[in-house]
Amino acid sequence: RECISVHVGQAGVQIGNACWELYCLEHGIQPDGQMPSDKTVGGGDDSFNTFFSETGAGKHVPRAVFVDLEPTVVDEVRTGTYRQLFHPEQLITGKEDAANNYARGHYTIGKEIRECISVHVGQAGVQIGNACWELYCLEHGIQPDGQMPSDKTVGGGDDSFNTFFSETGAGKHVPRAVFVDLEPTVVDEVRTGTYRQLFHPEQLITGKEDAANNYARGHYTIGKEIVDLVLDRIRKLADQCTGLQGFLIFHSFGGGTGSGFTSLLMERLSVDYGKKSKLEFAIYPAPQVSTAVVEPYNSILTTHTTLEHSDCAFMVDNEAIYDICRRNLDIERPTYTNLNRLIGQIVSSITASLRFDGALNVDLTEFQTNLVPYPRIHFPLVTLCAGD
Template identity: 70%
Template sequence: MRECISVHVGQAGVQIGNACWELYCLEHGIGQDGVRKGEENLLLASDPSLGTFFDETPSGKVVPRCVMIDLEPSVIDEVRTGAYKNLYHPNQLISHKEDAANNYARGHYTVGQEIIEETLDRFRRLADSCSSLQGFLLFHSFGGGTGSGFTSLLLQQLEQEFDKKSRLGFIIYPSPCVSTSVVEPYNAVLSTHSTLHNVDCAFMMDNEATYDICQRKLNIERPSYNNLNRLISQVVSSITASLRFDGALNVDLTEFQTNLVPYPRIHFPLTTYSPIMSNAKAFHEGMSVAQITAECFEPSNQMVKCNPRTGKYMACCMLYRGDVMPKDVNSAIASMKIKSNVQ
């Protein structure tokens, strides 16, 4: 068994985590109380890869291998009282009395220091329950005080305690068009510096790009954070699918690092997702492997607002999910290589 522990820090991290675990439960046939239901789920019950993200209790209930942390209680309280309140272990939901007030220094040096030991103790217990811990998946934003300051403090401690374990990040970068605070750029710069040394691979996303995808591709007139989080959870689910399900070509955490990181400090890959379409179109359109592959290189499908066509790709990792033939994939990638706009 190669277990992964998910770490959700700050408001963005916890809310994305809530959306991700809801989706994982639907994909694995797990109810809101952590109990598998239905005859078809007996097949999933015998699936050993389920234990990568879930821990099974003697009573047959499954518990996520995750820790949710925030310096103020309101967001964690939503999880404690929400639809999936019986899914999580109460000790894995850690909150404090006062928030970081969008201040990196408060999250890293003052308020964050008060709960770091309790948090690390929870990680030690979770790691002890794993037979072969593979690494950590971190979910947080760079704009908030907790997501930036406390995460960098936590990463320093995790590197000391779990030096040989992989650390992958799913990072929400601030963007000027969808901004909640004037100090987001400062938090992002300070947090990025700590990520250079303490994270092995960081998948980047930003609110502006996901907001545009919701408007243009999913036809949502005024997307809420709930819509953004559900879209991000779909992307995360697809990246982690090979960790959670058995397959012919499974990828583990170290392989992401090997395939996508040309130099240790350049470990911030772009994330793109395809196909993205609204419910109304989903049952009326069919897309070939070649079309899906081509869409992955379109800027409109990126989770970050930038134009990669002005530079060159140093590394690329394509993850296909579903009934896809390797022959079709090879021909689709061969046709992409001869296009002048993808280099």
């Protein structure tokens, strides 16, 4: 049963150096990780494997990581007697230290890239996703083809936007996102829209027939056929992450796909990704902007199913957004595009702390800490102050 040692800061690294030197002496392991052929450790006992892993070449490598925000102390390990014992990837350094300042170690220098994967489900989720990624690109200076102009340094050299975008070898910025719908019409708008080059085709997933506003079709019949494909695409995105924080899930409560398929997907994500945070952006049905008579049923069913699997659900009231468009923005007959762009502004405001440097709500768990009083009561209502 293995143990991993993590040595942090000057003290941690220097103590680690002394410890591993002693472990090697105790177990008869040489400074290059080899063990003399005439040496059977502890009379053939291999309990030392709790602390060492053995490579195919018979080298014993410590199960350890050395971390310091500046390189001086770790460089002593890199150049010391036991330099061959460690793999270079185990010795991690930054460029500048925390200057004995807790806040620098915790919030600024120490804050690594912690990625978020966005999952957009159903018509509402996909259309909001379209509006959100358009806005993120404008905010970060990324062009519709994913390139960044060479004269543009995003946010003054800040790379916090990498929580939402991954960069390819060719310098293209690709959203860490998946768009899913059980029928192709709405996702086809993304495939043919202005930002079609931004996404990889594998990120846009569609079935052949929709859930017809029926929770059971989204969750049990049509949804079951596509869920493994969706999880596979999400897994590919997760593999590209160095420190996945969790998932942002966009959907409606009223639609068949938004309610049924989302609840199925969240159940499966809980199995595959255990403790990773899951935040929802959910469109709540409203009588004035209703498209199906069964929306209340779908809402009850999806709320019940996802209650244990969601950490925080930001509720967006379609009717309130509709009223803001009419009253404050003088749009006589608001379209879904108007509603979605306004919701995009709200989502952008909420996620800004994840995409730009800051001290508050810098990761998904902090949202829960600040907004959720009890695990089951996790439904903050999104409000937008629109000046009269």
